[in-house]
Amino acid sequence: MIDVVINRKKYTLLNYFEQIPESERNRVEYVSIDLYDTYRSVISFRLPKAKICADPFHVIKNYNDTLDKIRKRAMQSYPKDSIEYYLLKNFNWTLFKDEVHENEAKWNKKLKRYINYPQILDLILEISDELKTAYDLKSDYVFFNKQSDLNNAENDLWKHIEEMKKSNIPEILKLKNTLIKWSQEIVNSFTFIDGRRITNGIMESRNGVAKEIKKNANGYKNFPRFRNRCLYCMNKDTKPNYAGSHKSIRMKGSSRGHYTKNK
Template sequence: MPKRNTGRRHSVSADQIQKYLQEWFDLDNKAKYNKRFKRYLNYRDILTILFDRFPDLKTAYELKEKYIFFNRNTSLEEAEKGLAGLILEFGDSGIEEYHEFYNLLINWNKEIINSFTIINSRRINNSFIESRNNQIERLIYNAYGYTNSKRAKNRIMYCLNKKDSYTM
């Protein structure tokens, strides 16, 4: 039986998440014995073996890392030039799985560049709206569907706007 969404949130800080991810994705972890290769390997050794065996996988991994670096470290002034370079690299890679992503970069070029605009020390994104949409979906899911649309609208408005008062 699938676990039902109770709407509870666990308070986890960004530092805790970062620490967990560093531990989880530490490529230089302690080597463990691998029965298949009959030797001790850590994650970096396994990655090297995979890249030697599958060069396309290495190319895909490097392109992914370049895009992540671009997204985290590029300024608005450098975004257009950097994105154009990435589009060329993804297009020239010849990796079929990246073809859809390549088209996405071309079609959303202007929006991606505009996302590097900084307001109040933060980049522009739609996370607030996505969060609100998720809250509304959870309200409707937990209510098993409303039959009275006016009541549903009032309930959603009440839950989203904690400072407002509610009357029937």
């Protein structure tokens, strides 16, 4: 990890990158980002020679979020004591797995039968035609994400977008607009460097560590101290920089406040 900034506001990021010499910024070839307009705007302005790549994980996360909205809409059309509601409520996770593996059939009291997870998924997809269509589209995108390459990605992506248009599902059409908006960045993400595809994977794991650091400390009010702790924990050769750490730069959140301990 190179550094930690206090927030992701546009002004903060523009100011941060401005402090890096232009000659160094012009040597950056690729940047992988979430589907966040501010990141794209800042990178285009401060790192004009870099190709922007959309992180594949976040595109699929958007697809899963869309699928979940359709699931909830379908679920709300059934009584809470119905089999359909039960399946959509309790086994929704089967929709978001790339593949639901075969397992030993177990007795299900609600369904009054022995059943395994792939069979449960089949029952869920029979509940709603729109949910089935959305699930198939998501599966097609996952296949495209794994199997396409830089030479074919643009053509494959636009074929998929055309299939999304045909669905006429409101949530899918909204997601389609997102894919169109980020189409070039999605195509760029199929670039491989030293045999590895460009992703945010490493930084996502670092974000997880940063959250654990904050959690274990019961939160931080002083941002420089939090930054020092993150860099120290995640970089073996980093020494804490105490300059300015005595100045309280407040982080997001509020104090816990007073509480009464139960006896």
